[in-house]
Amino acid sequence: MHSLPLFHRIAGQPVIVLGEGEMAAAKARLVERAGGRVVGADDIEARLALIALDAPEDAAAALKARGVLVNVADRPELCDFTLPSLLDRDPVLIAVSTGGASAGLAKVLRLRLEQFLPASLGALATGLAAARATMRARWPDGAERRHALDAALAAGGALDPLDEASPDRIAKWLEKGAAVDSQIVEIVLASDDPDDLTLRQARWLGSADAVLHDAAIAPAILARSRADAVRLPRDAAPPAGARLTVILRRG
Template sequence: MDSLPLFHRLTGQPVIVLGHGAAAEAKARLVRRAGGDVIAELQDGIDRGARLAFIAHDDAGAAEADAIRARCAGLLVNVVDRPALCDFTTPSLLERGPVLVAVGTGGVSAGLAKALRLRLEALLPPSLDALARGLGAMRERLRARFPDGGDRRRALDLALAAGGPLDPLDPQSAGRLEAWMGDAAVARSGLVEIRLRSADPDDLTLREARWLGSADCVAFEPGVPDAVLLRARADAVQLRLPSGEIPPARDGLVVVMRRPDTGLT
């Protein structure tokens, strides 16, 4: 991965969009949809403190010249159809209220990103909007119910898992929020072991994938493939273990990843 996906807040912010035609109009619509103020002149945008610039000139020389000028003024630049001149790319977006799913390919293939987004459109129900807003409204109640951050996260992981009471793909989940708050339980803590059957992360069982995705700490032996470790939470603690060892005691759920040819003794 050579890009860091970020969500940039644009409400009320000036954003430069240069050029004419369908490409420039598409970028302007994208900015307005995010609440940004479209500025069509480069120096005006620089003077107003813009931080982003979209450049959609047909002429390659003009596009490169404006990209250099904007970058020298401290702006991040996106030049349509010229990935080598881009500081950032724009993903294909799926929106369900406050839930945004962004599918990007780093500028390699916008068509592939769009195709994947359309597949996801069919999977994510419109009710996801209500579920997200409901969870947001319950934030302080959740903090009171689960003062410990780890307990709170594990309870939500359990509820939001496939088949759970708040399963995001179930259109009825939003209607269960109040009932769930009344009897929410803390997800499993302790030590579990996953002995890999192959280097392919798709060979993980559904239960193993859930453990890995919700673990507070992932302890792994040498030889565990990076492709498998990438299925863990990005903020989980990762510990490299000598073969056959058990990790020191830790709070929360600890997953031990073993190579295919080893196990706990």
């Protein structure tokens, strides 16, 4: 990754916006939409700045010297952070970034995503948040709870995110419940290129609680697994409580 993606809460916080014209106005609207307060460069409490100037070098340098994190329009080499193209399904936010390489590409990708991600995503997220206590009561074990939710959110599942009716089925899904069995699957790798993984293999890796693998497995393959997945040598026993264990080996 070229950057660490973060969602920064700015509600009620001052954010410096420098510039004139539509570019600066758009950045100010974005700050206000997220609940921030647009301020000038003299605000000593501000920790973020968005700059849209024809000659931004001096302003950016002065703010950076004060410890302010800076974004400069169309000048990625001056940026401490970049602004992604946002798909808003509140409270779901999907950010598409190219690290400043091409804002146009990020925008087009976001527009393509807009076409098939339903407006009901926000309602689904809100409903799941409200059901958190009920889910904990039905599935006290964290791994079991996670896999029950994974199964419900899978394509064709009771809570498939791409199905606009899913938010209306949360209560029925909780009432019915679902037993989640432990599973061990083996992936035989044809290469070190993660793009050679099948969709099913990539899905297994992305949802596994534990990954058992040889030392020779490429880091790019392992990076497709969950960051919190337990990683163990291939001859180790699956950890207790793991609902899905993936074994990786070379073909």
